[in-house]
Amino acid sequence: MSEMQKTIEIEVLRYHPEKDKEPHRQVFEVPFTDDMSVLQGVQYIKDYLDGSLSFRWSCRMAICGSCGMMINGVPNLSCQTFLRDYYPARVRVEALAHFPIERDLVINMEGFIEKLESIQPYIIPKEERTLAQGEYLQTPEQLNAYEQFSSCINCLLCYAACPQFGLNSSFIGPAATALLHRYNVDSRDGGKAERMELINSEEGVFNCTAVGYCSEVCPKHVDPANAVNQNKTNSAADYFLRFLAPKGGAK
Amino acid sequence: MKAPLKRSNAPIFWALFGAGGMLSALIGPMLVFITGLALPLGLLLPADTMSYPKMLAFAQNFIGKGFIFAVIALFLWHAAHRIFHSLHDIGIHAGTGAKLLCYGSALLGTLIAAYALLAIGF
Numbered sequence: 001m002s003e004m005q006k007t008i009e010i011e012v013l014r015y016h017p018e019k020d021k022e023p024h025r026q027v028f029e030v031p032f033t034d035d036m037s038v039l040q041g042v043q044y045i046k047d048y049l050d051g052s053l054s055f056r057w058s059c060r061m062a063i064c065g066s067c068g069m070m071i072n073g074v075p076n077l078s079c080q081t082f083l084r085d086y087y088p089a090r091v092r093v094e095a096l097a098h099f100p101i102e103r104d105l106v107i108n109m110e111g112f113i114e115k116l117e118s119i120q121p122y123i124i125p126k127e128e129r130t131l132a133q134g135e136y137l138q139t140p141e142q143l144n145a146y147e148q149f150s151s152c153i154n155c156l157l158c159y160a161a162c163p164q165f166g167l168n169s170s171f172i173g174p175a176a177t178a179l180l181h182r183y184n185v186d187s188r189d190g191g192k193a194e195r196m197e198l199i200n201s202e203e204g205v206f207n208c209t210a211v212g213y214c215s216e217v218c219p220k221h222v223d224p225a226n227a228v229n230q231n232k233t234n235s236a237a238d239y240f241l242r243f244l245a246p247k248g249g250a251k
Numbered sequence: 252m253k254a255p256l257k258r259s260n261a262p263i264f265w266a267l268f269g270a271g272g273m274l275s276a277l278i279g280p281m282l283v284f285i286t287g288l289a290l291p292l293g294l295l296l297p298a299d300t301m302s303y304p305k306m307l308a309f310a311q312n313f314i315g316k317g318f319i320f321a322v323i324a325l326f327l328w329h330a331a332h333r334i335f336h337s338l339h340d341i342g343i344h345a346g347t348g349a350k351l352l353c354y355g356s357a358l359l360g361t362l363i364a365a366y367a368l369l370a371i372g373f
Contacts, residue, residue, distance in 0.1 A: 163340065167339065167340075167344075197256050197258075198256060200256075200258050200259060201256035201257055201258060201259055202256075202257050202258075202259045203256070204259055206259050206261030206262070206265060209336050209340070232265060235259075235262060236262040236265060236266055239258075239262035239263075240262065240266070
């Protein structure tokens with residue numbers, strides 16, 4: 001190791017539920033090279049400085065959505081955030097905002113998983129088809145309608161960014177709404193009426209105040225704010241026109 | 252078991268908010284310019300543009316009435332909705348109280364405007 005070796009300070013929010021009353025900060029001095037991500041920085045801490053540090057990670061290339069953290073207060077995937085962009089200043093790494101901390105940088109995502117289940121994130125076929133009838137065909141245009149919203153990797157950065165979710169955690173939130181929208185606008189799906197009940201409910205889209213930060217932090221350009229606000233219009237139309245609809249619209 | 256979903260009545264307020272926002276964006280600056288700058292400073296418009304007889308005639312005209320009513324009522328509903336949500340954002344979760352105060356004053360303003368416009372005659 002040459003004398004050219006650069007080091008950077010990484011300040012980590014630590015919390016051990018059995019030992020700590022509340023989270024506290026710990027600073028580590030980490031040697032780094034220009035190609036090192038923040039994730040590699042915390043991996044260095046775990047490997048060489050403090051093996052008790054806990055965090056989630058897997059793919060290291062912004063696909064799996066596991067390594068989301070607050071980096072200097074901004075929700076980001078730590079694998080696509082580079083230490084060089086902060087050097088020589090200190091980098092502050094914390095668990096994602098608005099979620100209960102399980103340990104150190106690991107958050108409890110149970111609430112989100114429940115929301116994910118509640119939106120029925122799978123195609124509910126409009127018409128049952130037998131194998132003999134072949135596959136469900138779709139035009140490129142029909143694919144375009146939902147493709148963007150299908151790119152979500154459930155990294156929860158949008159929830160950490162959303163001030164309304166921070167104030168009211170029962171709000172269904174950006175990612176779940178985007179995925180709900182993805183199935184509702186799929187030409188093969190027939191489950192819209194069921195899902196609209198959630199959109200229309202007190203936990204639904206009207207918790208959103210159109211801040212738009214969710215879409216800004218999204219690493220996959222899903223634009224959840226767009227899905228949420230399109231569904232405000234859908235929900236309002238359903239609210240006022242449900243008495244005219246043949247089946248009375250959503251409940 | 253999770254509690255059953257309750258339908259939100261937000262679309263009513265959101266629709267009024269949206270209508271007020273659209274109207275204020277389209278004609279708000281123009282109204283501020285006419286009533287706040289152009290007339291007091293004597294720019295562009297004849298001095299008696301907003302004189303009492305002219306404004307009375309405007310308010311007694313069917314279309315003028317509708318215009319005045321829409322501007323007052325929808326602007327109020329827009330403001331009430333924005334204030335209500337801003338209160339929430341700065342940590343005041345007064346719930347029903349804040350809701351009644353915000354939307355109640357918009358409703359009151361709407362009723363007063365409607366009464367005054369009807370009382371002034373046709």
